[in-house]
Amino acid sequence: MITAYIKPTNFCNVGCSHCYLPEFVRANRTMMSMETFRKVSDRIKNYADQYGEGEVHVLWHGGEPLLVPMEWYDHANKVLQETGITGSQSMQTSLVPYRSEYASFIKEKMGGRLGVSYDFSSRKLNGSSEAYTDMFMSKVDMARADGLVLGVTMTVTKNELGRASEIIDWYLVHGFSTIKIERYTQHGMVYQDWVTNMEHSMFMVDLIENILALHEKNIYFSEGVTLSAIRGVMQGISGDRWGTSCVTDFLVFEPDGETSNCTDRTGKEASFGSVYQPLKMMMENETRSKIVSSHMSGENIKDHCFSCEYLSWCKSGCPLQVNEVPSERTDCSGHKYFLDHIKKILGSERRDVLLSYAKKAGISECL
Ligand code: SF4
């Protein structure tokens, strides 16, 4: 399925230290015009038709998508309908600008589920993480009172390393039993709190160990990437960052109608051209052609991958991550250290605990 990341604005009023957008981009208050949105809608339809895809997933992204008035989404949905785009919708938001007037739209178009981003150290209000958390939780309470279900995405920075147990406790205490860990991508920018592949893998090992310890005590907590890893190691099925087809399946639309295929490339690489240009120009765009041919030719698959048992479904993971040789200190872009840990658990007396966790999280059909 084609996933269309639509960014009605790049403006954001939070200012996270790990944001993938350069500051000058997220300070730009430009909102996508309806004229541009019509072009975006046409582009999605034509692209999906070209790839023989019937349904499209529209992901409202940003910047902060809730800084855009509700009327904009009403209008945009009419345009999607007129264009003949069918499928599903979701939104990824900080929740900070949430107001109850969005609730019926989220219920009608997204089944009442809203993706929210929350991180422990990199979001601050007046320089304080605690103040940010208080404000975030007041919005969580408001959204829950409106009948919405919130799914959290969290980016791991250096400040979260070794804290999986404390982090899970915080989420459980605040009513979140399912989260998703994002890989902190350092693409075209330098971040002080960025984590290496190995550090990220070690966090994931810490996380799965703590999840299983809770599971043994009948306390349910799940995380999406751990489940994708279990599915991959057991069944050889690609998912999440492993075996990604983002290069051709994702379309990203900037507020001014510029296009690309990955939000992490925004402001750092030339775009694939504008929606005001013909589809053919986007398909033949030099930046796009380089990215697609590099991915198709397996440029990020390195020598160490050819002897790796996970290659058929990992395919070297995210193409933006450096694919280092797995060793005691370094890890590859597929986080082999973490995958090997999953495999080790499957070969140990804790296999049943791992399978029970996966089953409870709803992936029993794969086990
Ligand atoms: S070595 Fe790493 S990146 Fe390469 S296939 Fe194996 S897990 Fe994936």
Ligand code: SF4
């Ligand atoms: S290139 Fe990497 S970060 Fe970008 S969409 Fe693909 S998997 Fe995600």
